[in-house]
Amino acid sequence: MTQDVAVHPLVSPWGRFGLYSFFVDAPEPAIVDTGIASSPAAMAPALQALGRRIEDVRWILLTHGHIDHVGGAFALWNLTGRRARVVIHEADAPMLRSRAAHVAEYRAGRGRYLRDPQGAARVAAAADAVISGEMEPTVLVRGGEILPLGGGVTVSVHAVPGHTPGSVAYAVDGQRSVFTGDAVQVHGAANGFPGYTDPAAYRAGLTRLRDEVRPRTLYLGHPYRRADGRPYGVALDEAQTREALTQSLDAERRVAAAACACLAAGPAESDSPYSPFAPVADALGYTGDPALEPSPFFTTLHGYRAQHHRTV
Ligand SMILES: [Zn+2]
Secondary structure, eight states: OOSOOOEEEEEEEETTEEEEEEEEOSSSOEEEOOOSTTHHHHHHHHHHHTTOOGGGOOEEEOSOOOHHHHTTHHHHHHHTTTOSEEEEETTTHHHHHOTHHHHHHHHHTGGGTSOOTTHHHHHHHHHHHHOOOOOOOSEEEOSOOEEEOSTTOEEEEEEOOSSSTTOEEEEETTTTEEEEETSOOTTOSTTSSOOOSOHHHHHHHHHHIIIIIOOSEEEESSOOBOTTSOBOOSSBOHHHHHHHHHHHHHHHHHHHHHHHHHHHHOOOOOSSTTTTOHHHHHHHTOOSOTTSTTOHHHHHHHHHHHHHHHHO
16 A cells, blocks of 8 residues: 555534544445444435445444444444445444343443432433444454455454453554544543543553554544543544553553552442542542443443452
């Protein structure tokens, strides 16, 4: 390849969130992440403006199984005449196959702390509203695969679990354009807190991206924020990428220190909305609403609690 393959961001809004998908203009075109059910319909005119057609998309590359990334997959697959191959890590595939998997994930993690009797019903309603259809993926990956996008263009799959068990990064080989979905959280997006279910895996994934994958351009799944609250744009250059990975590791280290202190003392139930992790919110100066979905505060703290129980 002498010329880089062009990457075009496709942005769709969803409540407080900006959802980023990307069109990879390869001979067999790809779209990375699909937003929610209504997102693909807005992608068609955006591609038309580029002189491309959504029905020609041949790859749907999903970074992980959360509803704001897989919600549009079935609708987009239909727009391609069901010809696109739909790729997801096997560990997150249940989230594409079944809306009920999203409710199960809620109950097993953040739902334990939210004291919301309607919580699971709300997640079920959200899954109904924003997942365009349950479907079987075409290609299951585990990391290490190389996907051929025609004309010698290839995309490498890197397993970067932590945000979810099946989070992956896709790298356009040769030009190191890397799509990480939500595997790089910096200081979090709209909720102001980084979200991951497995802290050790999250840290390892960030280190791997920094030292081995080394993106030249990094494409995030949302406008994640720096320590001072300023959000990153839709594409990060090499210097911004190093900064975002360093800040992500620093943020994890701070959360880990506060979480481990709290867990060592024994988490205590209280009237605090952060209960039983109120000392963690205090130590970090976190004042965000911990109940706002997707509730990264409780998702992440539950991850440290599970890790703590495995090691003591
Ligand atoms: Zn996510």
